[in-house]
Amino acid sequence: MAERDADTQRRSNEPPAARPTIADVARLAGVSKGLVSFALNDRPGVSADSRERILSAAAELGWSPSVRARSLSSNRAFAIGLVIAREPGIVAADPFFPTFMAGVETELSGSGQTLVLATVTPGRQEADTYRSLALDKRVDGVILTDLRTGDERIALIDELGLAAVTLGRPDTDSPFPAVSIDDEAGVTATVDHLAQLGHRSIAHVAGPSSMLHAARRRRAFERAAGAHGIAPRVVETDFSATEGAAATRHLLGDPDDRPTAIVYSNDPMALAGLAVAQRAGLIVPRDLSITGFDNTDLAEHVYPSLTSVATDVAAWGAIAARVLLATIASEPVDNTDLPPARLVARESTSHSPHHP
Amino acid sequence: MAERDADTQRRSNEPPAARPTIADVARLAGVSKGLVSFALNDRPGVSADSRERILSAAAELGWSPSVRARSLSSNRAFAIGLVIAREPGIVAADPFFPTFMAGVETELSGSGQTLVLATVTPGRQEADTYRSLALDKRVDGVILTDLRTGDERIALIDELGLAAVTLGRPDTDSPFPAVSIDDEAGVTATVDHLAQLGHRSIAHVAGPSSMLHAARRRRAFERAAGAHGIAPRVVETDFSATEGAAATRHLLGDPDDRPTAIVYSNDPMALAGLAVAQRAGLIVPRDLSITGFDNTDLAEHVYPSLTSVATDVAAWGAIAARVLLATIASEPVDNTDLPPARLVARESTSHSPHHP
DNA sequence: GCCCAGGTCTAAACCGGTTTAGGCACTGTA
DNA sequence: TACAGTGCCTAAACCGGTTTAGACCTGGGC
Known part of the structure; x- marks a missing residue:
């Protein structure tokens, strides 16, 4: 009886029909909220019969879990972050990032995860950005681009408890998988x-x-x-x-x-x-x-x-995202190597003038 | 007594020290959770004395509100979205987006808001992307770029109940403020x-x-x-x-x-x-x-x-973000016009060959 | 016939905030 | 003296999920 009355929620004039909640599904399937949660994250301890009823109740109501609620209770963000620390002018001239992000996106779009972007000018501000993304768990993991020599971000991110992948192998010890192009x-x-x-x-x-x-x-x-x-x-x-x-x-x-x-x-x-x-x-x-x-x-x-x-930058993005998601799901993953970069010869190269 | 025991939360070995919660602040200040919330969103009904005590308790603990919790209870996302619907190749070649995003970011970074990015190939997928961002309130509003003639996104976004700004004035009726460059x-x-x-x-x-x-x-x-x-x-x-x-x-x-x-x-x-x-x-x-x-x-x-x-694309991004945030905060805002684009004459133009 | 194990399920706590309903003390008015 | 109004505050419900503790039922081993 302590269940909220879903109908009173809907009495407002006409705005976007209130989403069904897990309680609605539970009621329709005649089970408890908890069991619905178990069934939908397919965890053991749910009979085939109940699972069936729950899934079809969810389908009937068109229910999908609220990311915000899930995020609060399970302490995950369902988002990954990309922090770009380059001078704005250089980022703009270089098509790397848009292409890379498009690749990341192809992988993310199916998974219900989102990409959170932060662009900062290099420096102290950068560490703070990672810190604030992590402190509030606005992201579950980050893709580390533009690795630097002796990159302090690796220790920082590890300390912050975030997951990560690095683009290329760092020159220091790193607990994170690397996705590299030769x-x-x-x-x-x-x-x-x-x-x-x-x-x-x-x-x-x-x-x-x-x-x-x-x-x-x-x-x-x-x-x-x-x-x-x-x-x-x-x-x-x-x-x-x-x-x-x-x-x-x-x-x-x-x-x-x-x-x-x-x-x-x-x-x-x-x-x-x-x-x-x-x-x-x-x-x-x-x-x-x-x-x-x-x-x-x-x-x-x-x-x-x-x-x-x-280099196939979009593929790089897609694979980096995939590896990161796997890492977040705590599936152990190895370092990954993409097909090596290949030369595309065009008109700007020809015989040396000294060598006819 | 129903308060959770903060100390038991901390018994795990050593991972990132548990953040203080609003309950910790309330306890230290000797008031209820509710009053802390009131004080920190400076709403009426809190005595100067209590407000003072609460603020200093919060400062002492280094407390900051959990965006995730706030987001669940207040039904806001504290994030804005940018959906890029262009062919990847064209996005990459065009420095517009990176520059624009950097501008957006300068405005966002102070506000505790986050930029969520989605790149899609134009078409049906685009509407679904907006829909899923809205349905789950992963963003409070979006920046509409690359307006099209008779742009269906305007009606869609209005219907989804999202806030928005458009880059340039649409050719149809729009409930959203426009930020334009001439x-x-x-x-x-x-x-x-x-x-x-x-x-x-x-x-x-x-x-x-x-x-x-x-x-x-x-x-x-x-x-x-x-x-x-x-x-x-x-x-x-x-x-x-x-x-x-x-x-x-x-x-x-x-x-x-x-x-x-x-x-x-x-x-x-x-x-x-x-x-x-x-x-x-x-x-x-x-x-x-x-x-x-x-x-x-x-x-x-x-x-x-x-x-x-x-054109000053970064400024465009910053102002669009600012206007969007104001709209989300339901401050009424007018259409905004940026300084007009100006010609930069260089070497690629000179006298007509027919006109010596 | 008894006990334990395992499978299924429910109730309730919990995540960390916001918001509402109502209590209490104090004041001003009749 | 009684009564309404106001200012300040607390308790508890609520957002919508996840997770834990434990109840109940069934079957197998002895």
Whole structure:
């Protein structure tokens, strides 16, 4: 009798018909709330007969559990978080995040989970953001992108009791599964490609060495260049088009000691570099070969079209989400490796001018 | 005595110290839970003395309300939603969303609210996404982007009982406040700029006419062209670089009837168009002037740099969020207009070849 | 015939807030 | 002195689920 009277809830004029609650289902099936809960989370201790009756009662009423109620009583959020800590300008220029999020979303949409997004400017604010997401359990886990060297976030998130996956393997001990793409393979393929075209002077415009994937690409470059007996030349940037352009101006500054090919660590920098070269009167690829990374949509639509390294970012997002959900469900999961990045050769690379 | 014993909650080994609850605050302040709630939502009926004691008890314990509990009892979500319905490829190429979201976030971060993101491919799935966000009150309101002609989402969202703001004014009756940027001013300025440079044959590569802002830019183009006695020529696309390139090939197809300037409805298409022109042996801007829209980061880093129309997208996001939060708090708000879009002239536009 | 184990189920506590109904003390008015 | 009104406060219901403690029934082993 202590049950609330569902009908009085509905007496208001006409607004969105009140959702049925678990009590309504219990009443219709002639069982207790508790048993309904058991049946619907299919846990043992419910007879086949009751389960049947409960499920059809739920179906008849069109009942679905209230995430908010579930979230309060079971201390889960049914949401995962993505904290983006990059300068706004750099995020915007880089199609990585939208694509990645679309991939995450494909995986989430079926699961009833939602994606909570936070963009912060790097720094102290970042830790606070994780802290507040965790303190109030607004998310059950997070996807850690843009890993840094000695990334403090790993310890922080562990301490906060959140689940997580990392994009790529961190350089420190991590309790979280990693979902990785072998982008070194892409860099190696790029350098091989250029070497094969006769280039002996190849430079690399790298991202910030504090970012693990930038550092990894750089090391792969140095290794691949070394393998061809080429002295690697590297300029470090923040991944922005502006610094990509500056790095290019620097590299092309001395006409007597100018690389014949430049390997950029992302596409926006490569495009900016292309413009710098053209502005300096060089013809790409006749005078200078250029390669990008990530195979942005635009890469095939510029002139000359840009040789780049393709990674399946959307798939990365989908798999990261899947692994995270499994982790949250405390299914043990292993590190996962995606198919390696592959080179897409286009017009911006050709024979070295010194090697006709 | 029916109060739960907070200490027994804490007996587990050492995990994240249990948060204090409102009951802890009540006990410390020597009042009832209810009064604490009243004091903290500063409602009348609490003596200055008690309020003081309650606030300092809360501060001492470092208490902050549990969003999840609040959300269940007060039927609010403390989150707003953004549903992105575009083809993944187009979203990725367009820096609009990341920038916009960063703007939203700046406004949200202080308010304890959260941004929930959903990306869907356009179509039926979209309505279901709104429906499921609303049914379970996972969000209190949504930001409606990419308005379409006769947009059915407006009625849907109204019916679902969600709050909303629209980006730009819809073409149908809408109960929601609109936050708009006058991008027509940008288009007009672009056409004026070109006309002033002597161009008499100007084409427009438009976005899909089903999208309100694309249609609006197109109409503004036609009007501005008409004002200069220029017969407007328009090709419609889906906003993708691929179709931008195709439209350009089409426009440049007949050497005898080739426009001397092309106004693109976004930057990625303009960049693709630039490449098509260059590939066809034209020199930009000598033979053909080109303009974009949105003033992407890359616009100033290509060669020739791209004349484009700048809008403050991050501010747009911040203001949209602010207006939405006010609407949710049922403060009445008016439609808001941001500073009009302005032309940023760069190298991709110059005198018409026919007008030396 | 007795006891224990296992399976099924219910009642009630619980998550942590908000909100309502009502109690009590004090004041002002008749 | 009685009565209504007001200000402050508490107890308890409530939001809609999950989870625990324990009741009840049945069957098997001895």
